[in-house]
Amino acid sequence: MNDAVGITQPTPDNTFKKYVPILTIICCLVSVVLFIGINLDGKPSDWAVYKKWGAPSAPDIFNGSYWGLITSNFLHTELWHIAFNLYWFWYFGKKIEFESSKFYYGLLIISSALISSLSELAFANTTGIGLSGIGYAFFGFIFVKSKISEEYKNYISNKTTSLFIFWLLLCVVLSKTKIWNVGNAAHIGGFLWGMTFAYISRFDNYKQLIFGLATFSLLGSSVFWSPYSITWLSCKAYKLHKAQKVDEAIAAYKEILSRDEDNEFAKTNLQQLEIQKLEEKALDLHKKQQYREARQVYNQILSMDKDNQWVLENLKRLPPE
Numbered sequence: 001m002n003d004a005v006g007i008t009q010p011t012p013d014n015t016f017k018k019y020v021p022i023l024t025i026i027c028c029l030v031s032v033v034l035f036i037g038i039n040l041d042g043k044p045s046d047w048a049v050y051k052k053w054g055a056p057s058a059p060d061i062f063n064g065s066y067w068g069l070i071t072s073n074f075l076h077t078e079l080w081h082i083a084f085n086l087y088w089f090w091y092f093g094k095k096i097e098f099e100s101s102k103f104y105y106g107l108l109i110i111s112s113a114l115i116s117s118l119s120e121l122a123f124a125n126t127t128g129i130g131l132s133g134i135g136y137a138f139f140g141f142i143f144v145k146s147k148i149s150e151e152y153k154n155y156i157s158n159k160t161t162s163l164f165i166f167w168l169l170l171c172v173v174l175s176k177t178k179i180w181n182v183g184n185a186a187h188i189g190g191f192l193w194g195m196t197f198a199y200i201s202r203f204d205n206y207k208q209l210i211f212g213l214a215t216f217s218l219l220g221s222s223v224f225w226s227p228y229s230i231t232w233l234s235c236k237a238y239k240l241h242k243a244q245k246v247d248e249a250i251a252a253y254k255e256i257l258s259r260d261e262d263n264e265f266a267k268t269n270l271q272q273l274e275i276q277k278l279e280e281k282a283l284d285l286h287k288k289q290q291y292r293e294a295r296q297v298y299n300q301i302l303s304m305d306k307d308n309q310w311v312l313e314n315l316k317r318l319p320p321e
Contacts (some may be wrong), residue, residue: 016098023105024093028086031074031131035082038075050075055129058121062235069117070110072127073134085131092138099151108197110191111212112137119189125231133190139164140194148202187261230260237269246273275301279310291318 038053047057054071061068076082097105116133120126143161145152168191171182196215200208226232237252253270256263278301285294295318301311 015199016095019094019098022095023091023102023109024090024097026088026304027074027093027131030091031076031082031086034075035077038077048130057129058126058229058231059235061121061127062232065157068127069121069315070113072117072129073113073131074233075129076131077129081130085135088135089131089138092135092142095152095155096138096141108137108194109134111197112193115193115215116183116186116190120183120186122226123185124183125229126183128186130183133183133186135190136164136168136187137190137197138196140191140196141198142194144195145201148198166239190216230256234263234265237266241273246277248274271304273306275308278304282311282314286318287316292321294318295321 006081033124034053038049041049041053047060051057051065051068053075053076056065056068056072076085091103093109096108100108112134116137117127120128120133139156142152146155168184168187171180171187172184174180175182175184193215196211199314200211203211233252237249237256240249240252250273252269253266253273256266257270260266262264269281278297282294282297282301285291285297295315298311298315298318301308305311
């Protein structure tokens with residue numbers, strides 16, 4: 001039997017298997033700590049608790065808690081949720097960290113967190129919680145990289161690709177049919193951003209920076225101006241109300257009710273402001289001794305608030321008809 005002299009047999013490359021992905025490990029540990037913390041806190045359904053552990057509500061973010069756009073990505077409350085997300089975060093993240101610089105990989109994590117949260121905030125009135133938005137960004141990144149870079153070729157199988165696309169579509173259907181509420185905007189936003197991040201990596205740093213800033217500016221504006229969001233309109237109306245900009249606040253409350261006619265927040269506060277305006281009008285008529293007109297306005301207020309003590313007292317002070 002002759003040996004094939006001079007031919008070297010290929011040996012498996014164990015470099016990737018032995019690689020320790022420091023940033024990936026840190027992100028996973030942060031998620032685990034937050035998961036344990038919120039589940040030991042008693043009421044994980046309370047927004048005050050969510051905010052304490054990194055996921056402020058949409059009104060909190062509109063009022064300045066912008067840090068929650070990043071930290072909410074690392075919070076989970078259910079065991080299955082964190083297990084699923086950490087598996088894919090590790091599977092994709094280790095590969096990306098291995099093939100990239102720490103700065104580049106960290107930038108992908110932070111930008112994906114922001115984009116997925118901003119997408120959810122813009123289209124669903126919340127940031128959502130969990131790493132799935134970043135997970136979809138990682139998937140999108142490797143999906144594109146596998147087409148343009150040898151390092152990523154064949155890293156994700158057709159089965160994995162089919163699973164992620166199927167899950168994305170299934171979650172949309174489940175949300176639309178109100179069977180299960182899922183952060184679809186975060187998934188889609190993260191997925192599109194991951195693909196974009198991979199695609200623009202072919203360009204020079206200047207073009208990458210310009211494109212990235214343009215994307216953040218477009219989505220980031222939803223924190224300060226998001227008229228299609230009822231939550232944003234509610235925060236705007238409340239601020240106007242608090243500042244006693246009555247006419248502007250009334251217009252904002254009416255805009256909310258035109259989109260959600262059963263919105264109790266808008267209904268209650270709109271009635272309060274309408275009564276306030278009527279009280280001012282009634283008082284002015286009363287002082288001018290236009291008693292008949294004043295009585296009509298007082299009665300109009302009572303039709304809205306039958307127990308209004310201020311009106312009842314002033315009616316007693318009117319001369320008899």
